[in-house]
Amino acid sequence: MKPIKSRRTFLKGAGAATVAGLAGCSSQGGNSGGGETTESGGSGGDDSTGTTVGSSGDQSVTIQFWHAMGGDLAQRIDDITNSFEEQSDGITVETTSRNSYRDNLNATTSAVSSGNPPALSQIFEIGTQLAIDSQAFVPVEDIIPSDRINFDNFLDPVLDFYRVDGKLNSMPFNSSNAIMMYNRDAFEEAGLDPDDPPQTYQGITEASNTLTSEGVVDQGMTFPNHSWFVEGWMAQQNTTLVNNENGRAGRATESNLDTDAAQNIFEWWTDLYEQDQYLNPGIEAWGEAQQAFLTQKTGMIIYSTSSIAPMQQGASDNGFELDTAYLPAPNGERTGLPIGGASLWVPRGLSDAQQQAAAELLLFMTQPEQQARWHRGTGYFPVRKEAITQLEDDGFYEENPAFRTAIDQLNETESTPATSGALMGPFPEVRTIIEEGYVSMIQGNTNVSDGLSQMKSDVDETLQSYNDRVA
Structure with missing residues (x-):
């Protein structure tokens, strides 16, 4: 499958946590993660682990690594840390899997406040501003020697998100973006071209109606009711989710949910539901959406690139071939997508x-070899250009074209405030407002215009309340 290219190519280019609950961490003092630009890296730089600086003489050191992965992903993290221990000099890594990203962020900041923190913590991308505001963390640029790492070799869209005021606060590790997956067998059976999947909202609607009218599936499309997709669709239209350049030129004070871009998204989404072509699995219901697609109740799903590998296996187990395509856009033209996932x-x-x-573990986990290994087993894309080159040289993408779609979609992302992703403290709460707003629309409690107006009002009030607390 060869996705349609956009007109630009840029390789260079619910319990929400609150700062009130993190206030105890500010007593640790130090830089909150902003400030003047002090970029590390440059050309060259050896980011092999070399001689461990974490041991002294006969003394060894044990560090805690808290993450939010479960199941196979947790095992893959353990495999990486075990490999690190084998080649390190006296460093032992004890991993702990938390229930969720939100739980891990709260547990970590509490541990900092009590004086017993882990050495590394995996925090989701929308926790970035919360983490900075907590003053519970040291920017990774401040602890990794500049001659040990070359940040020029990292993918720009990834660094764009985690670099705030010129400072890289955390180390990118598991990064993803939204992607469409579809059932090639269902497309063929319905008379659709599996090598030419729909690229637009209208195309999705038309393909869905064809799939159901031919009796191939029950409904055309499914995906979790998740604000992450809304954020991606806003970025595709080069519209920031919040003001002040998506919260990067100053604290976000109001949302852009009253724009034409938002109207385009929710009019299509509600129309797809009203035509009985959208199987709504529920708010953030990833597992339910996955099950609906893999049992062939739908022919298409919008999901995360992080799950390409297990979704491919699930499709094979259920007797069909999965393929991937770019996230559909309102008119087929796309500026690009912000990343999802988490950082360390x-x-x-x-x-x-x-x-x-x-620092040694961070260097190891982001080595091209480790990133390529992580990508092969999951679908999270490598954060290093060098890892992608290695995979290309090995013929991985020729044998696994479904993985290549995610890389192409990422590389064609233009660097703008919209595609860099939003920064705001109450991001988890904002996501809940958007998701519940959609439910209100499809339940007939409000129309799209009025629903977006209420969403904007609720988000703006949430932003103001958070900003007042941290002021």
Whole structure:
């Protein structure tokens, strides 16, 4: 499958946590993650682990790594850390899997406040502003020697999100974006061209009606009711989710949910539901959406690139071939997408040996070899250009074209405030407002225009309340 290219190509280019609950961490002091630009890296730079700086003489050091992965993903993290231990000099890594990204962020900031933090913590992308505001973390640029890493070799769309005020606060690790997956067999049976999947909202609607009218599936499309997709669709139209350049030129104070871009998204989404072509699995119901697609109740699903590998296996187990396509856009033209996933943060309060050991583990986990290994087993795209080159040289993408779609979609993303992703403290709460707003629309409680107006009002009030607390 060869997705239609956009007109630009750029390789270079619910319980929400609140700062009130993190206030105890500010006593640790130090830089909150902003400030003047002090970019590390440059050309060259050896980011192999080399001689461990985390041990001293006969002394070894043990560090804690808290993450939010479960199941096979948790095992893959354990495999990486075990490999690190085998080649390191005296560093032991103890991993702990938390229930969710939100739980892990709250547990980490509480541990910093109590003086017993982990050395590394995996925090989801929407927790970035919360983490900075907590003052519970040390920017990774401050602890990794500039001659040990080359940030020029990292993918720009990934660094664009995590670099705030010129400072890289956390180390990108598991990054993803939204993608469409579809059932090639269902397309063929319905008379649709599986090598030419729909690229637009209208195309999705038409393909859905063809799939159902031919009796191939019950409904055309499914995906979780998740604000992450709305954020991607806003970026595709080069419209920021919030003001002040998506919260990057100053704190976000109001949303852009009253724009034509938002209207385009929700008019299509509600219309697809009203035509009985959208199988609504529920708010953030990833597992339910996956099940509906893999049992062939729908012919298409919008999901995360992080799950390409297990989704391919699930499709094969259910007797059909899965393929991937770009996230559909209103008119087929797309500026690009913000990333999702998570990054690795270093808490304050560590000993020098623990902090240096954490730096060594960060260097190891982002080596091209480790990133390629992670990508092959999951679908999270490598954060390093060099890893992609290795995979290309190995013929991985020729044998696995479904994975290539995610890389192409990423590389064709233009660097703008919209595609860099939004920064705001109450992001988890904002997502809930947007998701519940959609439910209100399809239940007939409000029309799209009035629903978006209410969403904007609720989000703006939430932003103001958060900003007042941290002021």
